[in-house]
Amino acid sequence: MIRFFTTIGGFLLGSLLLAFLTILTFNPSFFAKLALKDFAKGIASPSTNSLDKFLDDSVIDPLLENPETLTDLGLHDLDWLTNHNEKMNDYSVEKAEDDHKKFLEYYSKLNTFDESALSDRTKLNLEVAKFSAEIEKMGFENFRYHMGPFIQFYGTHVYFVNFLTDTHKLETEKDAEDYIKRTNAVPKAIDQLMVFEKRRADAGIYSPRFVYEKSFLQVQALVETTAEEHPLYVSFKDGIEKIEINDDEKIELLAELSDAIENFKTSYGKLKDLIEENMLNAREYDGVWSLPNGEDYYQHRLKIFTTTNLTADEIHNLGMELVDEIQSEIKSILANEGYDINRPLEDIFVELNEDPRFLFEDSDEGRQAILDEYTRINEETYEILPDYFNELPQAKVVVKRIPIFSEQSAAGGYYQGSSLDGSRPAAWYANLYDIGATQTFGMPALSFHEAVPGHHLQIALNQENKNQTLWNKFGYTTSAFTEGWALYAERLAIEAGLVTDPYDMIGSLQSELFRAVRLVVDTGIHSKRWTREEAIKYMMDNAGQVKSAAESEIERYIVWPAQATSYMVGRIKILELREKAKNALGNRFDIKDFHSVVLMNGVLPLTVLEKLIDDYIANNS
Structure with missing residues (x-):
């Protein structure tokens, strides 16, 4: 009896070992999923043959062919299988064409799922996946070479x-x-x-x-x-x-x-x-209107970055209205501080930008002082977060300088999330190339935007969310949501009492004005045929940007059409949805719960986010 079971046991053990080796040899995605579950601090497990499994696989398979992303995510323990840490991505046109063929198979399969058989959550995922797939299909087939x-x-x-x-x-x-x-x-x-x-x-x-x-x-x-x-x-x-x-x-x-x-x-x-x-x-010409099918291309880009059907004219006009409104708010504060607001606003902005009270010494010590001040603002902001959020990320964020060799043409700041294993902390990078472009009164808003309660809070929460599938975490992103949230976070910080100094308030309003001006100049360049110089002048005259900063920004919008429109469009929608929920729920409205709905369901197109808020209102009425 003992010998019999030993034989059977040996057979079973051998079978399991063979199965393991088969997986090892032919199905590395099995290990990728295990590694992602370990590193991503918990991921919801999809059921077999479900839409979630299909969508998760659509993330895993390309990921295994993307060694740079595997490294960026911190999947170092997977390297023994993939050797990804010694490789760069395949950037060949042949690889891109092969990827598109695989995408078309994915696209076809995506449209076979029966919505009536899905849960509310998976219906949501299907809607987002279809939205994303339609955009990707159109972009590759019609505008493949429009961006270099x-x-x-x-x-x-x-x-x-x-x-x-x-x-x-x-x-x-x-x-x-x-x-x-x-x-x-x-x-x-x-x-x-x-x-x-x-x-x-x-x-x-x-x-x-x-x-x-x-x-x-x-x-x-x-x-x-x-x-x-x-x-x-x-x-x-x-x-x-x-x-x-x-x-x-x-x-x-x-x-x-x-x-x-x-x-x-x-x-x-x-x-x-x-x-x-x-x-x-x-x-x-600078605008994409001058490219083949340029007008259609720009509308396609607006769809990507705003997730709406807003036209270039609608966005341009919205921007013009907002510029007037925000400038009026700024003038009111300036009047209280003794400024002659009958002077051109751009002249006052130049005066503020050059005022020694608000500038740092142009030296290594001055640049370090900027980083230290950003760190102080970030630490102070963390203290108020529990009053506005049910969930807070475990990962922290540090402030770094943009690498010197690239800072001359880089933006004023950008955020990089942490690796999934936590070995590389999240960081937001400040541009210190032109120290005269960093005024003390503009620093709080930039910190709120890039760190907390902005990018870091939203991205780290999504990364750490144990109720999200792989696809929820990595399958879709849009700056209408991510940048819209970060700009909303700037306003939230004001509401939380973090901006009390009148000049800091001017800085925060300038940040909002900056994003409103973006609506005007982006559509101006790419739809209304403005030149680079016209756009730079408009930004300097209306947003208070020094010339070096205005040039860098306008040149960014030229090579990244429509992305700059996403910030204000997304922020307006989040504020609009918050007001909608407050009006509907009255005393039952809880800002923490509202923020949970916005942040704990992954990155969403704005139209889908609105449906979630409608459900939140219905469930709490």
Whole structure:
């Protein structure tokens, strides 16, 4: 009897081992899901053959082919299976075409699910998935070459360096070896993207001249910098000091990296030549209206970034109205502070921007003082969060400087979420290139937007939400929601009493005015055929932007059409829905519960968010 069961047991054990090896060999997504469940701090488990499983698989399968995202998410324990930490993504046009074929299969299957058999939550997911899929299908099939990879605003040539220096971790000798392999892999990625850029040229699609000029300077700097002074080398040298390896091994690793950087520089030299060649054919006009099917393309972009059917004219007119309203609020405060508001507002803005009371010393110490002040504001803001939110993220956020080599053309600030395993903290990056562009009165609003209760609160809560599936967490995003929330958070901070100084209030209103002006200039450039110079002047005259900041912003809107409209459109919708809920529920309205509905259901198109708020109202009436 014992021997019989031992034999059967051995057979069962062998079968299980064979099954395990089969999964290991042919189904790495099994391990990816396990790793994601572990790292994502809990994920709702979909039932077999459900819509949720289908949507989760639609996230997992591309993820396994995206080594950079695997690293960014902090899935380091998966590396033994995928070796992703030594690889860069496949940027070839062939890969993009193959991905689109797979997407069409996904798109076809998505439309076979019977809505009547779904729960309310899965119906919601299906609606969002269909919305996203329709947009993706239209974009690839009609506007594939309308945007280029080598733009001055965080183009891939800059991203590759930032990815290696900021995202690729250096904790072990293998990490260091993988860093070198990845540096050696960048030239192939650049070659692939150059093929795409040539396809754009074959289609007669070029960028404006300033895009080539600024990208050329960025690439040139990375080519002409010596290996030992290169950001890839400096970051690596600092990183391996913390690794327990002997000095001879460190010297050998640095020598290998130096060789890799030379290959990197050779590749970037070819890219520099291509950019210089394309500069000769730069398009005359800045707006996408000048591209093939440009008007349809811009409406498509507005759909992506606002998730609405608002037209360019409607958004432009909305922006003009808001500019007038917010400027009136600012003038009222200025009058109370003794300013002559009969003067042009732009002159007062210039005066405020140059007032030494609100500026930092143009030095390393002054820049550190800015980072310290942002940290103080962030810590103070954390104290009021329990009064407005039922849920708070465990992950914290730190303030960093935008890397020096890319800050000249970067935005004023941006947020990067933490890795899923927590090894890389969430951070928001402040632009300290032109120290005169950072006034003390503008700092609270920017901190509220990028950290808490803005981007960090929303993104970290979504990342840590145990009731969300993989697809809820990673399958869809839109800045109408994420940026709309962050701009709403600025207003919430005012309501919470965090802005008491009149000049800080002016700074907060300037931030709102800035987003209202964006509605005007983005649609002005891409629909109403404004020039770059006209848009820069409008922003300086109406938003109080110094010239360097206005130029950087307008150039960003030119290469990233419609994205700038998402902030104010999203914020208006969230405020509108909050007012709707307050009016319907009266004393039963709880702002914490309202925020839970908005934040704990993933990133949503605004139309879907409105349905959720309607359900919240109905369930609490």
